[in-house]
Amino acid sequence: MVKFSDFSEDLHACNMCGYCVPVCPPYQEIGWESAAPRGKVYFMKNVEMRSPLDRILRRPTKMRDFAGRATQEALDFTRAVYECTGCGACEAVCHAEIPFDGFWDDVKEWLVNEGYGPLPEHRQMLKNVETTKNLPGKDNERRGDWFKEAGGVQSDQPEVLFWVGCAASFERQSIAKAVVKILNAGNVRYRVLGREEWCSGGPIARIGGGDYVKKTLMPHNMEAVEGTGAKALVTACAECYRAWTKDYRRYGGNPPFAVFHISQYIEKLVKEKRLKFTKKLDRKVTLHDACQLGRVCGQSEPPRNAMKYLQGVVQLEMFHNRDTTLCSGAHGGFREAFPQEAASLAARRQAEARDVGAQLMVTTCPRALAHMNEVKRGRALDVVDLAELAAEHL
Numbered sequence: 001m002v003k004f005s006d007f008s009e010d011l012h013a014c015n016m017c018g019y020c021v022p023v024c025p026p027y028q029e030i031g032w033e034s035a036a037p038r039g040k041v042y043f044m045k046n047v048e049m050r051s052p053l054d055r056i057l058r059r060p061t062k063m064r065d066f067a068g069r070a071t072q073e074a075l076d077f078t079r080a081v082y083e084c085t086g087c088g089a090c091e092a093v094c095h096a097e098i099p100f101d102g103f104w105d106d107v108k109e110w111l112v113n114e115g116y117g118p119l120p121e122h123r124q125m126l127k128n129v130e131t132t133k134n135l136p137g138k139d140n141e142r143r144g145d146w147f148k149e150a151g152g153v154q155s156d157q158p159e160v161l162f163w164v165g166c167a168a169s170f171e172r173q174s175i176a177k178a179v180v181k182i183l184n185a186g187n188v189r190y191r192v193l194g195r196e197e198w199c200s201g202g203p204i205a206r207i208g209g210g211d212y213v214k215k216t217l218m219p220h221n222m223e224a225v226e227g228t229g230a231k232a233l234v235t236a237c238a239e240c241y242r243a244w245t246k247d248y249r250r251y252g253g254n255p256p257f258a259v260f261h262i263s264q265y266i267e268k269l270v271k272e273k274r275l276k277f278t279k280k281l282d283r284k285v286t287l288h289d290a291c292q293l294g295r296v297c298g299q300s301e302p303p304r305n306a307m308k309y310l311q312g313v314v315q316l317e318m319f320h321n322r323d324t325t326l327c328s329g330a331h332g333g334f335r336e337a338f339p340q341e342a343a344s345l346a347a348r349r350q351a352e353a354r355d356v357g358a359q360l361m362v363t364t365c366p367r368a369l370a371h372m373n374e375v376k377r378g379r380a381l382d383v384v385d386l387a388e389l390a391a392e393h394l
Ligand code: SF4
Pocket: 023, 024, 025, 026, 027, 036, 037, 083, 084, 085, 086, 087, 088, 089, 090, 091, 100, 104
């Protein structure tokens, strides 16, 4: 269970330079420094700055009044902490090298432990995962319903475990079907877990539910994947990729198998001459770097490399690309709690894509895809997943 002292040391590293302020997408939308990393760090430094005498006399803190009730400041601060998409832009520019990536997860988890978080808008997300083991709250027995229709074949001796993720299992099954088409074309032996696949926990950790991920989701998922004997896990979901490669390791899990994003696996199959994209489809596309895969996990190039094998595809770069990618607003519970600001971020991303002359936006995050397609207006471009795009070229 996370305590304030677990992350307070990082607070002192901050020199208040302000580099993290203009790059923070919620700050760009909301305009108050309380929404920016520096503003939140400043508040927390003040929480900590209590003398021993204050503690002995039990003087009120910024978080609780004399009666031990939450102060208005604490409630405002809690809301400000959740004005965060977990995009990693602050970590990328921070001079003091504060590991914001896990830091914000810890701050949110501490707020949950103290009874301030999560926000009411997030409770349904937590409840869904606790009761159904998937984010949209569907019957998990039906998680693999799409598999047969996709022409999927379960192997008894799989090379890889295809980790589908909640979004591709229930809401955008065309992504899951596209991955199966790619694996079939490469003659890869694979398995899917069906109902034994539970939410990876990425979205839950981002809203302060790290304890549940650590104690329940991670152990179950690790055991289920290991039980298949596969030497590698492949996923098309940027959030799940982050969960498996970063979050689980941070929580003390250490997957004894390789973890690939589908873009990395496509490159591997092509280089091994097991996969060839033969269909030429002329189109100009632009990649919306999913924060979780690109900036947070340092894998900005694999999606670009995979698209080089697709005949007829011309890649155009938006102004914000790779480490400077602009978050779509879909992540970290931001869309659920701050829908207007999240829609505005998506609209800005759409405008950038149009400005470079793209006909289609491609991404590697199913939730960003759903969000940007849902809020698009006027001349906004269609957004597709990289796996869907690649499968069309087979
Ligand atoms: S992770 Fe992104 S949204 Fe959250 S505080 Fe940092 S820059 Fe802002």
